[in-house]
Amino acid sequence: SAVISQKPSRDICQRGTSLTIQCQVDSQVTMMFWYRQQPGQSLTLIATANQGSEATYESGFVIDKFPISRPNLTFSTLTVSNMSPEDSSIYLCSVHAETQYFGPGTRLLVL
Amino acid sequence: SQQGEEDPQALSIQEGENATMNCSYKTSINNLQWYRQNSGRGLVHLILIRSNEREKHSGRLRVTLDTSKKSSSLLITASRAADTASYFCATSRAAGNKLTFGGGTRVLVKP
Numbered sequence: 001s002a003v004i005s006q007k008p009s010r011d012i013c014q015r016g017t018s019l020t021i022q023c024q025v026d027s028q029v030t031m032m033f034w035y036r037q038q039p040g041q042s043l044t045l046i047a048t049a050n051q052g053s054e055a056t057y058e059s060g061f062v063i064d065k066f067p068i069s070r071p072n073l074t075f076s077t078l079t080v081s082n083m084s085p086e087d088s089s090i091y092l093c094s095v096h097a098e099t100q101y102f103g104p105g106t107r108l109l110v111l
Numbered sequence: 112s113q114q115g116e117e118d119p120q121a122l123s124i125q126e127g128e129n130a131t132m133n134c135s136y137k138t139s140i141n142n143l144q145w146y147r148q149n150s151g152r153g154l155v156h157l158i159l160i161r162s163n164e165r166e167k168h169s170g171r172l173r174v175t176l177d178t179s180k181k182s183s184s185l186l187i188t189a190s191r192a193a194d195t196a197s198y199f200c201a202t203s204r205a206a207g208n209k210l211t212f213g214g215g216t217r218v219l220v221k222p
Contacts, residue, residue, distance in 0.1 A: 033209055042199055043154075043212045092153065096207040100144065104153040 002027050002095050004103035012109045013083055020079045021106045023093035028073035033094040034066070037105070043092065049076045083110045117200060117213040125221050130187040132216040134200030135180075141205050143176055145185050147196045148215075154199070157185075192222045 003026040013019050023032065031050055035043040046066055047055040055068040069077045080087050090105040116135045124130050134143070142161045146154040160167045160176045160183065167174045173186040187194055197217050201210040 031207070042215045043201075043210075045209050045211070048209055094210075099156050099159060100201075100210060101156070102146075102154040 002029065002097040002101040004093060004095065004101055006091075006093060006103040006106050008106060009104065010107040010109075012111060015084050015110055017083055018079055018081045019083065019108060020077050021091050021093075021108075023076045023078070023103055025074045025095050027097060029095040029097060030073070031096065032070065032076045034068065034076070034078045035092045035094060035102075037090040037092065039088065046078070046091075080108065083108075085110045117198075117216050119216060120214065121217045121219070123219045123221065124190055126190060126192055128190055130190050130194070130218055130220070132185050132198055132218070134183045134185070134213045136183075136200075136202045136211075136213075137181065138202075139204065140178075140202040141208070142203050143174075143183050144201045144203070144210065145172075145174060145183075146199045146201060148199065149196045157198075187218075190218075190220045192220050194218060195220045 005024045007022045031048055033048055034046040036046050037043045045058045046061045047057045047068055049055045049068045049070040051070045051073050065081050067079045088110045090107050092105045093103045095101055118133050140162055142159050144159045145157040147157055148154050158169045158172055158174050160174050171188045176183045197215045199215045200213040203210050
């Protein structure tokens with residue numbers, strides 16, 4: 001099993017600013033995944049983060065907007081850069097450890 | 112883009128009734144998973160069914176998979192008010208790999 005924590009749990013930000021979301025796992029995992037869930041919508045994968053290499057981004061997501069760090073096998077950060085109201089979403093990190101586990105999410109509101 | 116489509120988008124039933132929701136997908140898969148999400152919180156993994164399996168049970172949950180039709184169904188029997196949540200299917204093309212989510216079904220169980 002895996003226990004995932006995220007910080008912050010929620011935030012309200014002004015447009016044009018950036019927010020870094022942290023994801024901590026209680027065990028070492030190879031891949032960490034970052035998802036976005038826009039209001040009332042399903043989850044969409046932003047990128048896959050492997051330790052020691054650059055993240056792999058899905059179509060529609062770019063590194064300049066969503067830079068990701070993966071300094072070790074238990075931790076990752078996702079930054080939402082130059083935010084606009086359209087970035088208001090829940091951001092979730094996820095890992096695979098026998099099954100898929102999700103963090104509690106970071107609820108972001110951009111004004 | 113999301114691979115999975117779920118129907119219905121919303122379902123309202125009385126406590127004690129069964130709830131059935133369906134998921135369709137487009138490409139070949141390694142496995143299909145169902146998740147529950149309460150009020151925009153983190154996702155809870157319910158059940159995983161592999162591509163070589165046709166049916167799986169877990170408590171009051173029954174999942175079927177028809178790879179020829181690229182579809183799956185989730186049945187919740189004897190529903191309870193606590194089953195009120197959004198339910199998502201998600202497919203993976205390789206074990207432990209990224210997930211592609213369906214649009215979700217919002218289930219309301221009235222006491």
